[in-house]
Amino acid sequence: MSEDGQDAKTSFWKTLPGILTGVAALLTALGGFVVVIMQVVGATGQVAQPPAASGPAAVTSAAAAPEPQDEISSAGTTDAPATESGSPPLGSPPAEGDVLYEDRLEMRLGDLADLETGKVGTAPSGFDVYLQSSGAFTAYGQLTRATGPISRSACVAALTERQDSHIEPAELGAEDWICVQTETGRLAALWVVQKAAPGSPLWIFEYVLWK
Missing domain, CATH: 1.10.287 (Helix Hairpins)
Structure with a gap:
């Protein structure tokens, strides 16, 4: 050039x-x-991801997932149902098939009670038991003091062995109860739940009446 x-x-x-x-x-x-x-930096910075599992492996993985735990209360324990207490010393009488009636009597001195209706008062019609003003317990029919487990057969045996003209509830022990024959001839068992005391004149009895 x-x-x-x-x-x-x-x-x-x-x-x-x-x-x-x-x-x-x-x-x-x-x-x-x-x-x-x-391009060079991007290619070296990426991490290859494995393909998603499929088939039996995927099913096994899903089945192995932990199940959620049940929630508990803030105190760390589950709530439990409350239980009742304060049953009579002898416990409830056996659930015999011939039980007609079960109830509680709250009586003062001078009260009468009809065991077939549960009525208490100074002059109920057809009374079965009477808590005299002196504190003695009498009945329209036969009555006697019994000891041990409560049952109709035990009541029959106690009445067959003896009859009492009256019973002093204040003298009954923890295992004692009263066997009574009602006006209609049925048998009943009564036991003391609470004795009268100064400031609390009520006598509380529970009873079971058999057919």
């Missing part, structure tokens, strides 16, 4: 179009370099 051609080419790069052309070429080269670097 002649010296004049080289001077013309050199003078072109010194002009504004030449400078802009050079800058554009440089930016294009830098852009391509940056793209290559980003």
